[in-house]
Amino acid sequence: MIDLTEAQQHILGAVGILEPRAVALGEALGLVNAVPVTAAESVPPFANSAMDGYAVRAADVAGAGSDDPISLRVVGELPAGHAPTVAVGAGEAIRIMTGAPMPDGADAIVMVEQTRAGEDGTVLIELSATSGDHVRAAGGDVSPGDVVVEAGVRLRPAHLGVLASVGRSEVTAYPRPRVGVLSTGDELVGDGSQLAPGQIRDSNRPMLLALLRELGAEAVDLGSARDDEAVIAAAIGSAVDGCDAVITSGGVSVGDYDAVKVVLNRLAPGSMHWWQIRIKPAKPLAFGVVQGVPVFGLPGNPVSSHVSFELFARPALLRMTGHAEVFRTPVPMTAGVGLTRRADGKTHFVRVRTERGPDGPVAVSSGSQYSNALLAMAGADGLAVLPDGPGCEPGTKVEVLVLGPE
Secondary structure, three states, X not given: OEOHHHHHHHHHHHXXXXXXXXXXXXXXXXXXXXXXXXXXXXXXXXXXXXXXXEEEOHHHHOOOOOOOOEEEEEEEEEOOOOOOOOOOOOOEEEEEOOOOEOOOOOOEEEEHHHEEEOOOOEEEEOOOOOOOOOEEOXXXXXXXXXXXXXXXXXXXXXXXXXXXXXXXXXXXXXXOOEEXXXXXXXXXXXXXXXXXXXXXXXXXXXXXXXXXXXXXXXXXXXXXXXXXXXXXXXXXXXHHHHOOEEEXXXXXXXOOOOHHHHHHHHHOOOOOEEEEXXXXXXXXXXXXXXXXXXXXXXXXXXXXXXXXXXXXXXXXXXXXXXXXXXXXXXXXXXXXXXXXXXXXXXXXXXXXXXXXXXXXXXXXXXXXXXXXXXXXXXOOOEEEEEOOOOEEXXXXXXXXXXXXXX
């Protein structure tokens, strides 16, 4: 058996990073930016009003108050999206809307709430203003030459908004990986039909496809293949021709029918690894590179398959797509119940449900910890990491890998 960290580092060292390419902003959410983006224009492009109100000369309204308002003549109205055509002179004001350009002559905005209508086309200003009040300066957010998105940044909605604000319609980013998922085994039924004796439902494939979509990958359903070398070889061969990575489930445990092993060893002679890792669940794992494409052979038990994806495939796919941080950061929590285990030389990953406690997050078991008990996995939102030993008592601290898209 090998240690978890050794297997993870070997995999990360074997996978390559996908070539960056131009991606439309509408398709770039969640991708990692590959090239620093420099603004070529100012944001905002012109000085404009931050409020609905009146554009004035600050000197004209010095000393104004609700008991002693100053009357100004209204010489125009300026909505957003229109260029000013009238300047503000001494004793004058222009009614202005949020986002409208500042008219010549004006240097401050008085909010409409601090005014009231006067007589004969005038407005009464009830609060004095200082030059620059409620005015958004040109380039106040971004100036030409500013780097608005650094390389290595995972693009979130606000990043896309910033890129759009400087006139970018696309970004150079690491693309979503195209990842094929293949289930193997004579016993699998995936179409909802009646089960024959000895058959089971194929739950791994829909689960793994969903995990890939949650990660932001392009998930490719390769179906299921019976335990036949020719069938498995055709499926994997086709997958590596059109995918950036391939995931199989089943056929990697000691004693399993060896069609998967024979095929992968034939396709990647000398490069496949058939590991037994010091963890529970998910001890068996196959990994290799076939024609330049990483192939992950996950165990067939559903919980083991899920945990294997989490510990091995997910970090590798993140590395392939330009992420600097590929492992989840463990979160310290309080064990709400005893999370017991026996010493066996392995690290255990216990499925837990996290709750809010009086002193911070609390982790409690989500149910059965057997590797085939997928219902408890569905009820979990974290994996409690239990080093070799007896586990932890209620009220003690435990580190939890919080599951989910982030």
